[in-house]
Amino acid sequence: MLTLDALKQFGADTDDGLSRCMGNEAFYFKLIGKVIDDSNFKILEDAVAAKDLDKAFEAAHSLKGVLGNLALTPIYEPVCEVTELLRAKPDVDYSEYLKKISDKRSELAGLLK
Amino acid sequence: MNRSTDLYVDGKRRILVADDEIVNREMLENILCDEYDVLLAEDGEKAYDLIRQNRNTLSLILLDLMMPKLNGLDLLSRLKEDSDLKGIPVIVLTSDQDSEVESLVRGAADFIPKPYPQPDVIRARISRSIELAEDRQIISATERDELTGLYSYEYFSRYVEQFDKYHPNSEMDALCLDVNHFHIVNERFGMAKGDEILRRIADCLMTVFSESDSVICRKNADTFLVYCSHRDDYSSITDKVSEVCSDMPTSVKLRIGVYAYCDKKLDIRARFDRAKIAADLIRNNYMVYVSTFDETLMENELFAEQLVDEFSKALAEKQFKVFFQPKFNIAGDKPVLSSAEALVRWFHPTLGMISPGKFIPLFEDDGLIAQLDEYIWRCAAETIADWKRRLGISVPVSVNLSRAEMYDPALVNTFEKITSDFGITSKDIYLEITESAYVRDSDQIVDRVKELRNHGFFIEMDDFGSGYSSLNMISELPIDALKLDMMFIRNAFDKQNDTRMISIVIDIADYLGVPVIAEGVETEEQYLALKKLGCTIIQGYYFSKPVPAEEFEKFLVEKDS
Structure with missing residues (x-):
């Protein structure tokens, strides 16, 4: 079960995230549960694989907003980097970033169980 | 604020x-x-x-x-x-x-x-x-009415909408408040006084209706609209307004139309239209200041609107038919057909026959009556000409004139043209002019009547006794017959069987040297009594209801034999 301590340990800025949830811990956890299932993670990976960088950018951009609001820093930061890269569209290898995002997402998902 | x-x-x-x-x-x-x-x-x-x-x-x-x-x-x-x-x-x-x-x-x-x-x-x-x-x-935008500080109508509607949104379960009334005869206040005492009265009414309304459960605006001139939680009685408001205006040079009375328990499915304008219909109902009533809308009012209003809307089509399609009711001279032993009155009937394709009592007043208000009347006059003239040509016989037919037509300078020309168009004379058409037409602007009306008489037309004063002619005035009127108002006959025979008033009118007619025509005579008892009193001419169901021209011919043929 998710706890604030676990989230802190994970690296989330829980004070910041909780304040946007009006201090309501249960609500905060509920929203975190939703972001884990956000379809934009998969859209991002698929679009990068298909070299549809516009679509990938949109997905990353959306994720960035949500992860920032929930202050899930360890995922938020790599998503920000990917978003900026995709905005500029350089021909780079995104796999390292995507892996980092995927790993952190799995780690967070593990905390929820 | x-x-x-x-x-x-x-x-x-x-x-x-x-x-x-x-x-x-x-x-x-x-x-x-x-x-x-x-x-x-x-x-x-x-x-x-x-x-x-x-x-x-x-x-x-x-x-x-x-x-x-x-x-x-x-x-x-x-x-x-x-x-x-x-x-x-x-x-x-x-x-x-x-x-x-x-x-x-x-x-x-x-x-x-x-x-x-x-x-x-x-x-x-x-x-x-x-x-x-x-x-x-x-x-x-002009949210506020500058004069009173109340909302302007445009904003009022929006706030009413919002009010409904936030109070969906409140039972609301729509009120339309008018000042009785406000235009006269402005006319007599000047705009400044009029404005002062409107400001005081607005202030008074703001104290009577709390902002938390009502919205108020001034719509135009002296009309105020209030949307408020339902109340059972609004009569105290008219008293309060009169009170705050008690030092004004004239007494101020509001009339209030109430559409209670608004149907919120109706748009806002429709709700206040209903309140206005209720308010208009007591426009000239000095005893009643609050009037509540009910659905039959709306039905009447819609019905009236339909009739007015369909007038032109009805005229073009000849849905109006002219009927003839015989008048009999009863001076001798046996009643003799003397003339007829042309009366209009409206055969509506879906509504069936509509009584003239329902549409004539509407058309008088709308000014459509002039077209209808001229149509009737021409139909009557055509029928007279037809009888003359086919049967070699006719009686004079009287037609009705509305008050508004008496102001038309071309009236005589119109009748001259009609008679010449159909090859008949001024002796063939009698003109019935209602007594009340003589009362207002009597000089002008009297001159017009004189003009008509000078051209040979026979003038019957219709509905005599229903208006307020002074006896002094009657002696100077240019008329050829007095037509007794139907109410005289009804009152004389219905209740106390008192025919003294009729007897007085007959005396007046004798003095003027003109015959008395009694209409609305329905029974033998009435007929015999009127004959005994000296009434010369009788019209009514006792002899015949108004009938189509073809059916009327039997009276002509009978008279001829």
């Missing part, structure tokens, strides 16, 4: 959050739901639909820029191009600094960055944007 904010005291302003990320939507909803009624949209199209549906009640839009179907910037442009929607402030939600500037250029009121700032910062920015937008609206 800014009253536009007072309306929200019990309720909440409505705002829309448009963002494709459910987490963002729920987070904002959670931050705002205590203070606002929050609508949610997950894409641009849905947002646009909701904005249009709620255009009159939406206080603000929180708009994410990157959304499926219709992106935020395009939606923003669409809103700013629409005069109905451009006044709703939009705050853009964005994590890109570049977009912030572009949003403001495209008309956004403000932006909120992502990740979101602290909830109180969000709330403050929203509240500030709403306030600015509302102030701007109030400045740019």
Whole structure:
């Protein structure tokens, strides 16, 4: 079960995230549960694989907003980097970033169980 | 005091959050739901639909820029191009600094960055944007009636809508308040006094109706509209208004039309139309000051409107038929047909036969009566000519003239033309002019009647006894017959069997040297009594109801034999 301590340990800025949830811990956890299932993670990976960088950018951009609001820093930061890269569209290898995002997402998902 | 904010005291302003990320939507909803009624949209199209549906009640839009179907910037442009929607402030939600500037250029009121700032910062920015937008609206439009400080009608309607939204279960009344004979106040005492009276009424209404459960406006001149929680009795308001105006040079009385327990499915205008119909009903009633609408009033009003609307078509299609009711001279042993009265009937294709009592007063109000009357005159003339040609016989036919027609300088020409068109003479058409026509502007009317008589037309004064002719005036009137008002006959025989009034009228007619015609005679008893009293001519169901021209021919043939 998710706890604030676990989230802190994970690296989330829980004070910041909780304040946007009006201090309501249960609500905060509920929203975190939703972001884990956000379809934009998969859209991002698929679009990068298909070299549809516009679509990938949109997905990353959306994720960035949500992860920032929930202050899930360890995922938020790599998503920000990917978003900026995709905005500029350089021909780079995104796999390292995507892996980092995927790993952190799995780690967070593990905390929820 | 800014009253536009007072309306929200019990309720909440409505705002829309448009963002494709459910987490963002729920987070904002959670931050705002205590203070606002929050609508949610997950894409641009849905947002646009909701904005249009709620255009009159939406206080603000929180708009994410990157959304499926219709992106935020395009939606923003669409809103700013629409005069109905451009006044709703939009705050853009964005994590890109570049977009912030572009949003403001495209008309956004403000932006909120992502990740979101602290909830109180969000709330403050929203509240500030709403306030600015509302102030701007109030400045740019005439929300207030300058004279009284009440709402103008345009704003009133919007506030009524909002009131309904926030008080969906309140039982509401729509009131229409008019000052009796206000135009005379302005005329007699000047505009300044008139304005002072209107201000006092407005102040009085504001004390009577509390702002928390009512909305008030001045619609025009002396008409005030009030939308308020239901009350059983409004009569005390007219007294209060009279009281606050007691030092004015004339007494001030309001008449109030009430549409109680408004059907909220009706639009606002329709609700106040109903109140107005009720108010108009007591326009000339000096004893009753409050009148309540009921559905039969609306039915009558709609029926009246339908008749007026369909008049031209009915005339073109000859739906109006002229009937003839015989008048008999009863001076001798046996009644003898002396003349007839032409009476109109309306055979409506779907409504069936409509009684003239229902449409003549309407057409008199609308000025359509002139067309109808001339149509009847021509039909009557044509029939007279036809009888003469085919049967070699005819009797004079009287036609009715309305008061308004007596002012027409071409009236004599019209009748001259009709008689010449059909090859008949002025002796063939009698003119019935109602007594009440003589009373107002009598000089002008009397001159017109003299003119008609000089051209050979026979004048019957219709409905004698229903108006207020002075005996002095009657002696000078240019008339050829007195037609007794039907009510005389009814009253004389219905109740106390008192025929003395009839006897007096017959004496007056004798003095003037003209015959008395009694109409509405229905029974043998009435016929015999009138004959005994010396009444010369009788018309009524006792002899015959009004009949079509073909049927009337039997009276002509009978007379001829």
